[in-house]
Amino acid sequence: MRLSGLRSTLQDRRTPVPPSAPSTVPSSAPSSVPRQARVPAPGHPSAAPAASASDPLTPQQIALLRASVAAVSPQAGELTVYFYAILFARYPAVRELFPVDLDVQRDRLLRGLLRIVDLVDDPDNLVRFCTHLGRDHRKFGALSGHYPAVGECLLASLERYAGPAWTPELAQIWTTAYGLVAQVMSKAAEDDALLGPAVWYAEITRHVHRGHGIAEITVQPETPYPYLAGQYASMETPWAPRAWRYYSPAHAPRPDGSLTFHVRAVHGGQVSPALVEQAAAGDMVRLGPAQGGMTLDPDSGRPLVCVAGGTGLAPIRALVEHAARTGSERQTNVFVGARTAMQLYGLDDMLRMSQRHHWLSVRAAVSDERIAGLEGTLPQVLAEFGPWYRHEAYLSGPVDMVTQAAYTLLRQGVPQQRIHHDPFDVPALEAALLPRRMAAHLAAG
Numbered sequence: 001m002r003l004s005g006l007r008s009t010l011q012d013r014r015t016p017v018p019p020s021a022p023s024t025v026p027s028s029a030p031s032s033v034p035r036q037a038r039v040p041a042p043g044h045p046s047a048a049p050a051a052s053a054s055d056p057l058t059p060q061q062i063a064l065l066r067a068s069v070a071a072v073s074p075q076a077g078e079l080t081v082y083f084y085a086i087l088f089a090r091y092p093a094v095r096e097l098f099p100v101d102l103d104v105q106r107d108r109l110l111r112g113l114l115r116i117v118d119l120v121d122d123p124d125n126l127v128r129f130c131t132h133l134g135r136d137h138r139k140f141g142a143l144s145g146h147y148p149a150v151g152e153c154l155l156a157s158l159e160r161y162a163g164p165a166w167t168p169e170l171a172q173i174w175t176t177a178y179g180l181v182a183q184v185m186s187k188a189a190e191d192d193a194l195l196g197p198a199v200w201y202a203e204i205t206r207h208v209h210r211g212h213g214i215a216e217i218t219v220q221p222e223t224p225y226p227y228l229a230g231q232y233a234s235m236e237t238p239w240a241p242r243a244w245r246y247y248s249p250a251h252a253p254r255p256d257g258s259l260t261f262h263v264r265a266v267h268g269g270q271v272s273p274a275l276v277e278q279a280a281a282g283d284m285v286r287l288g289p290a291q292g293g294m295t296l297d298p299d300s301g302r303p304l305v306c307v308a309g310g311t312g313l314a315p316i317r318a319l320v321e322h323a324a325r326t327g328s329e330r331q332t333n334v335f336v337g338a339r340t341a342m343q344l345y346g347l348d349d350m351l352r353m354s355q356r357h358h359w360l361s362v363r364a365a366v367s368d369e370r371i372a373g374l375e376g377t378l379p380q381v382l383a384e385f386g387p388w389y390r391h392e393a394y395l396s397g398p399v400d401m402v403t404q405a406a407y408t409l410l411r412q413g414v415p416q417q418r419i420h421h422d423p424f425d426v427p428a429l430e431a432a433l434l435p436r437r438m439a440a441h442l443a444a445g
């Protein structure tokens, strides 16, 4: 499909992208950062590209766009480093929106742009993706006025690494495509600002070590935090400002609004070790809006099969609690897995729940130990107890476990649209496109 389709989809969503940014704009940066963040001064020598959306892209232009990405992709790492270097040199105020240590996530923004190129002839998914991304960028403190700066530096980076393949025509194509995307993202953020805050401040009220590097952390948001059982939140901590990570509340929404997360410390991680080892009652964190489609369909009466590995149990527990509260009594089979019996985190709690609810059955699987009745990987045990072709499936945990469990279920005739799981990677890069991504992942495997 041509970009003209996208253009008409975008027409009524369009807002003008300012040709140059205002000199000061309100910021939603963390409390350690001044509330007024300075952004590019008007008339900067490297003027931002005009975000013109007037010319739709033809299939030929889309092919050129993709060819340019293919040309620079062997040097994606260098391009990303260069992009951030010139962005921060030309627009120093933008630096404070990004985490101090960009190493782990440095490629995220570029991967977002590559995803856009991937979707450029799929207008519905492109608009969905950009809308989601634009809303999510509110928590980073990104404002409409920042888009021209990012666009300018992106084009400069592409030009440098594309070499002689970079032509005025290609520059125009990129300007058009980037302009459309920036408009959708900015408009989505503006619309979302009318509906709710960009972030929720929350105080840690309880911190309990559960062994094996896992802590249960309860926070009390200052204002009500809306979410559905099975969704996840993004969190920023005082120990790694502006480094956002995702954690799933381990329960259905509570009347007092508190949230409990199960966090496992990842060796060498920027955020999780501090949350597990340093965090204490009284510390403040910030939460981004809840995301994720791994929720229960109230109109489906199908039985449920849930597979949880490690802290992946958190959203599964939330779903079970939600099912109990609604009184739906859908037959629910939960499989909890770990390498060793010692690591079977949260099993006792789930077994207690199963004693209270006749419709809930809980089974454990241990892959690296020989224990009668428990032996096997989660997918093996799942296969043993099937078939599950009548069920709605919810999978949460390490990528390999989720992928293998999905294979098992597909082989048993569960249609793909009834297999639900969280994103494997950066949620913003997958959330709106999950069925497609799952298909790709399974095909690749």
Ligand SMILES: Cc1cc2nc3c(=O)[nH]c(=O)nc-3n(C[C@H](O)[C@H](O)[C@H](O)COP(=O)(O)OP(=O)(O)OC[C@H]3O[C@@H](n4cnc5c(N)ncnc54)[C@H](O)[C@@H]3O)c2cc1C
Pocket: 104, 232, 245, 246, 247, 248, 249, 261, 262, 263, 264, 265, 266, 267, 268, 269, 270, 271, 272, 273, 311, 312, 314, 422, 423, 424, 425, 426, 427
């Ligand atoms: C949708 C979603 C929901 C999530 N829910 C939870 C949850 O409820 N509880 C929870 O504890 N975590 C959860 N996570 C993982 C969490 O968001 C972080 O990725 C994790 O805490 C590591 O962050 P970090 O800053 O400590 O490590 P980083 O600084 O991001 O990473 C440090 C190094 O560790 C590697 N690494 C990152 N994560 C892992 C991992 N899981 N295993 C092995 N190596 C890793 C990285 O590649 C990097 O090399 C979830 C992730 C997603 C996408």
Ligand code: HEM
Pocket: 094, 097, 098, 099, 105, 106, 108, 109, 110, 111, 112, 113, 116, 133, 136, 137, 140, 141, 142, 143, 146, 147, 148, 150, 178, 181, 182, 185, 426, 427, 428, 429
């Ligand atoms: C077309 C334009 C843009 C695209 C495609 C894009 C894409 C992305 C993606 C995919 C992420 C990762 C999201 C996540 O981790 O959940 C991200 C993060 C981020 N973006 Fe953007 N972005 C764009 C524009 C901007 C602009 C204009 C700003 C403001 C300066 C900005 C600031 C940030 C920040 C601060 C982060 C978090 C830091 C990080 O994880 O690297 N982005 N962006």
